[in-house]
Amino acid sequence: MKFLPFIFKHLRRNWIRTASTVLAMAVCIFLFCTLQSVLAEVNTLLEASSGTRLVTRHAVSLVFNVPLPYAERVKTVPGVKRVAVTSWFGGNLLAKKEAAGGDGSESTTDWSNFFPNLAVDAEPYFAIYPEFQVPPDQFQAFMQDMQGCVIGRKLADKFGWKVGDRFFLESFIPPYRKRDGPFEFVVQGVFDTDLAKYPGTDTNIMFFHYKYLREGTGRQLGAGTLTVEIDDPEQAGRVSKAIDALFENSDAQTRTETEQAFRAGFISMAGNLALLLNGIGLAVSFTILLVTANTMSMAVRERRTEIAVLKTLGFSSATVMGLIVAEALLLGVLGGALGIGGSQAIMWALTNTPGISDALAGIGLSELNLKPFVAALGFAVALFLGLAAGFVPAWSAYRSRITDMLRTV
């Protein structure tokens, strides 16, 4: 500890260089922590998937619907327990919230308050998803009301909605729009979840009757996807193949996969998300390693005479090496702390900024935050970068002979 002021004084010697290095390190750790937090959140989302659930969609793209009669045929496949029609509605609140009995003629949408909303075949859907715990009386009321909807607790808290409230949604998907204005909904239930039993379950979501969507638009709509519950998770591969085989020779071939694979594919439509994010993190870390190593080498080279003086005064080579490594580690500590703080701040800002937080919620990242293990990992990376950057110049100082270093005055 008695050497710490000495190390700090050296770091202050060229404060612009020190600050630049710390900032570079901070940017690296900031990116690392932020990207890893996104990945961790995505993984949590995927872990929330059940092994007994499959998703059947159009083989070409999610943009195309699966014909409705497919649901009945899928039910006949051995091993299939339930099938629920599911469609991503993509509805947005109108800019002005409608009061009960409003005519809904307003067409301006409020994108800043976007939240996930799905039209589902309610009875089988809620049986397939036990994590959405709707009180029985409210579920009963929901089933009896065509305009009824159930909303998650987080959504209810966000808008202050309660049972009996009404609101309007208009989809950004043209076939899901009514000719006479937006869809009107009545909150018939508010569901909770048991996060200990179903970790990663998001209650910032709304469900309503698929039948209402179909009849409201007056179009022959298909299903966005079919959510399939199977008896045995071990049979997921066989059942998926059997389902897809049913429609192999039809115009609308299907692709069936586990819910986890479906979500992973949905989240990483742009490619392999994990590979991309880790790749970015690795490239940035390596670049910063080179920058920091260069800085440390320059700093040590400038101090060759001082290192010789220290050794002459009786500082052992190991002590001198330790001082240089400690200096590099301190750069890592400062950069790491700054990067972790910045990452935490940006995630807080994102999840608390209207519009952005809703967009994040829309892709299931409403809980985005800096997890302790990601922060610890980020700090470890910062320390490693500092150590790796400082080791070579420190080793060089360790090996250098006093007389050689004094001769370079």
Added chain:
Amino acid sequence: MVDVQKVRKVYHRDSQEITVLDGIDLQVPAGEFVALMGPSGSGKTTLLNLIAGIDRPTSGKVWVAGTDVAALSESALAAWRSRNVGFIFQFYNLIPVLTARENVELPLLLTHLSKRERRDRALTALKVVGLEDRATHYPRQLSGGQEQRVAIARAIVADPKVLVADEPTGDLDARSAEEILGLMETLNRDFNKTIVMVTHDPRAAQKAHTQHHLEKGVLKQ
């Protein structure tokens, strides 16, 4: 105090062998003030480095304060230097980011002294060289003569037995050089420090009790 026996020092540059010291014998009794003189390249600084324990002879023995310096390991030699030798450089070699007191305190960081004891000792050493009022000044705020006095305070703060000085007045004006030499005489006379000084300057050498001349690696009395 210093006993150099048949010391040879040979450097190798590519395939060439350069003999810098060739069979040197030198004895310096405790409390002596010795000047080593000679032209550039005669081996003065190399001999001084051997006595200070920052270099090793190719052959021969260097005994300082009862220790065969060349026989010590690298880390043992460093520890030995911190206890027994104070080094005064031509260009002072103070650490620019440290104040005068912090520079003087540096060798004490290797001891078990408390922070307060280190501070007190450093201030005492600065008082000895007459710079107690410059304790908080940085090297850039001091004159050359003052910097060299701080360097001398740093050399004596751990109370070493031997002081080695490599051209201590080589970078100073005549007045400052005179002050530094006076200070070294005081250290030798009043504090009984054994001093081995390398110098080109005959006036500086006259302050020493004994003068030795080196030529082409050989000592001429």
